[in-house]
Amino acid sequence: NAGVTQTPKFRILKIGQSMTLQCAQDMNHNYMYWYRQDPGMGLKLIYYSVGAGITDKGEVPNGYNVSRSTTEDFPLRLELAAPSQTSVYFCASSYSAPRDEQFFGPGTRLTVL
Amino acid sequence: AQSVAQPEDQVNVAEGNPLTVKCTYSVSGNPYLFWYVQYPNRGLQFLLKYITGDNLVKGSYGFEAEFNKSQTSFHLKKPSALVSDSALYFCAVRDSGFSGGYNKLIFGAGTRLAVHP
Numbered sequence: 001n002a003g004v005t006q007t008p009k010f011r012i013l014k015i016g017q018s019m020t021l022q023c024a025q026d027m028n029h030n031y032m033y034w035y036r037q038d039p040g041m042g043l044k045l046i047y048y049s050v051g052a053g054i055t056d057k058g059e060v061p062n063g064y065n066v067s068r069s070t071t072e073d074f075p076l077r078l079e080l081a082a083p084s085q086t087s088v089y090f091c092a093s094s095y096s097a098p099r100d101e102q103f104f105g106p107g108t109r110l111t112v113l
Numbered sequence: 114a115q116s117v118a119q120p121e122d123q124v125n126v127a128e129g130n131p132l133t134v135k136c137t138y139s140v141s142g143n144p145y146l147f148w149y150v151q152y153p154n155r156g157l158q159f160l161l162k163y164i165t166g167d168n169l170v171k172g173s174y175g176f177e178a179e180f181n182k183s184q185t186s187f188h189l190k191k192p193s194a195l196v197s198d199s200a201l202y203f204c205a206v207r208d209s210g211f212s213g214g215y216n217k218l219i220f221g222a223g224t225r226l227a228v229h230p
Contacts, residue, residue: 004156040122040222040223041222042117042203042220042221042222042223043157043203043220045217045218048217058217059217090156090157092156092157097207097216097218098145098207098209098216098218099145099162099164101147101159101162102157102159102218103159104149104156104157104158105156106154106155106156107154107155107156
């Protein structure tokens with residue numbers, strides 16, 4: 001199993017540009033999550049999905065969108081990049097919630113200039 | 114509301130000495146508690162969890178954690194630290210009694226563990 005994979009590893013965007021962060025898992029997990037990690041702030045939940053076709057907002061969803069057309073994939077879309085979106089983005093998955101641990105991808109480091 | 118506190122930004126330990134990384138939590142129901150570790154430029158890796166039962170939980174790489182309900186704590190411990198244990202450690206909590214919507218996992222801000230030779 002590859003686990004949770006994320007692409008790209010690094011990206012620099014200009015203000016106002018758009019991009020999609022890709023996330024895929026091969027563990028047949030129902031739940032998938034997007035977090036952002038800012039220095040000294042822990043992880044904040046952006047969006048989550050409890051299964052294909054079902055998504056919902058987390059704590060910090062503004063400026064982002066998601067879709068979940070398959071069990072395996074959960075892309076995160078940034079429509080109009082802003083400097084405040086400079087962060088490290090992690091995708092995670094779990095079979096179920098709330099007892100199950102989450103499995104994390106390696107992260108995408110995004111800089112918006 | 115759920116919350117997690119990791120009171121120490123950094124913990125310094127000599128190799129071979131015992132280590133403790135502290136975590137306290139607040140939930141309205143019973144907690145589900147987790148510890149994750151993050152090595153440089155990597156995603157978080159699961160270490161151990163407390164769901165119910167024995168208060169002492171054993172996890173990966175020789176780590177263990179003790180759930181203390183009266184002190185609302187879940188401190189991470191290891192009897193003998195290794196230089197390779199140096200990393201960023203996150204405590205997380207979920208409220209098992211939550212009944213509405215999605216029961217999200219709340220992370221602490223993280224504690225950097227530095228083990229010196």
